[in-house]
Amino acid sequence: MATMSDVAKAAGVSRATASYALRGDPRIAPETAERVRRAASDLHYTTNLSARSLRSGRSGVIGVAIFELDKPYPSEMSAAVSREAARHDLETIVQQTSNSKEREISILRKVTSQLCDATIFSPGNISPEEITALYGGKPLILLDDISDEPLFDCVFTPCEDGAAAAIRHLIDIGCEHIGVLGVDYNALVDDRQSTTVSGRRLAGALRAFDEAGIDVDERNFIPVDHWGTPGAREAARELADTAGGLPFDGMFCMTDSLALGAIRGFADAGVHVPDDVAIVGFDGINEGEYSVPSLTTVSTDLNDLAAKAVGLLLDRLDEDARNLPQEERAGVRRLTADYRLIQRESTRR
The missing domain is CATH 3.40.50.2300 (Response regulator)
Structure with missing residues (x-):
């Protein structure tokens, strides 16, 4: 079986050049790449690429x-x-x-x-x-x-516009005390966070609150490590146990997985969705259609x-x-x- 060294020798190039040429690296001159591919084809060197890709320089x-x-x-x-x-x-x-x-x-x-x-x-x-x-x-x-x-x-x-749509929906159905699950209110203080998915969703939520004239602070935002369902479930249980009762009648969750975890956690604590608290997720995963209750979501196309x-x-x-x-x-x-x-x-x- 022919080796890369055999191909390089037949093409009159170094082994490294032969390797780069067969990978389609644009830094290799077209005529050199063609010579390498021809040598590889003649030697039936097809370990990494099919015969078709050797001719075209593409693997498909x-x-x-x-x-x-x-x-x-x-x-x-x-x-x-x-x-x-x-x-x-x-x-x-x-x-x-x-x-x-x-x-x-x-x-x-x-x-x-x-x-x-x-x-x-x-x-x-x-x-x-x-x-x-x-x-x-x-x-x-x-x-x-x-x-x-x-x-x-x-x-x-569509992080910003989608998050803003979620907050507007909660306002439209009559929610007056809205929480956001999955992000720290102060995340945007760090410029590096402003372009992340969580940062952009936070920015969209804050924009919607501002447009509606609703004042929010760090108490409206509940961080959850790793955006995991177990963490959301535990966070919901803790919110249900808040002195004076559940502080929110609506909640936007940064992902559908967080939303499903929150629904489970509220159910554990005897809090009913949507009667006690309405919940919106983000992503549009298939599981949301079949949960109980089924999940309202900002669905990415x-x-x-x-x-x-x-x-x-x-x-x-x-x-x-x-x-x-x-x-x-x-x-x-x-x-x-x-x-x-x-x-x-x-x-x-």
């Missing part, structure tokens, strides 16, 4: 690196991206970043740069500068990029998010295929997915 595979795939929303998002990719005859390799910087680095270095034509990536612990050094020059689309000076195309979830992310990716792949010089390529683009508020039993009074 995109990477999808998402946090916490064991939770409903990231899993449903990945499925939507995979469906959209399949519509364009692309396969997907889905990886879990696990909120670990080392894991994110490993995925970029070992998987996406070597096996994939392009990547849709949800960064959590790695800086744009580190991404630039690791991603191998292939198209990279970020999800919810938190950087102040964007280097890559990005698709955002995952099909729209996937279409926008894959569309950006295809545009960048097309620019690479045409070898456009940098000055003729589109600038960094930032899109936001659509959303809709779905009213169900948890706010139906």
Whole structure:
């Protein structure tokens, strides 16, 4: 079986150059890359790429690196991206970043740069500068990029407008004392938090309160570690035990998982949703439709998010295929997915 060294020798290049060429690295001159691919094909070197990809320089595979795939929303998002990719005859390799910087680095270095034509990536612990050094020059689309000076195309979830819609809905159904579960009121004091998902949802909630002329302070906001269902359940129990009674008649939860945990915690304490407290979640996960009560939610349009992310990716792949010089390529683009508020039993009074 031919090795990478055999391919390099046949093409008259170094082993490193041969490796980069077979991965489609744009830093390799087109004529050199073609010579390497021809040598690999002649030697039947197909360990990492199919014969088709050796001819075209493409594998037909995109990477999808998402946090916490064991939770409903990231899993449903990945499925939507995979469906959209399949519509364009692309396969997907889905990886879990696990909120670990080392894991994110490993995925970029070992998987996406070597096996994939392009990547849709949800960064959590790695800086744009580190991404630039690791991603191998292939198209990279970020999800919810938190950087102040964007280097890559990005698709955002509709955090600010969606959170504002949730607060307005609670006001519209008559709630006068509204709590927000899952974020610290003082989070925006740290500029680095302002572009995070939680920071943008907090900003949207504060905007809606301000527009409605409702004064809020830190007592209206209840942080929950890791946005986990168990933490939300415990927080709801504690709120139900507040001296003088439950302080809220409406609650916006930063995610549907938090909302479902809160509903369970209130039920444990004998508090009824929506009669005693109305609850709105955010994300639109499938479980919310079947909970008791069913969950009112700000539902991110995952099909729209996937279409926008894959569309950006295809545009960048097309620019690479045409070898456009940098000055003729589109600038960094930032899109936001659509959303809709779905009213169900948890706010139906």
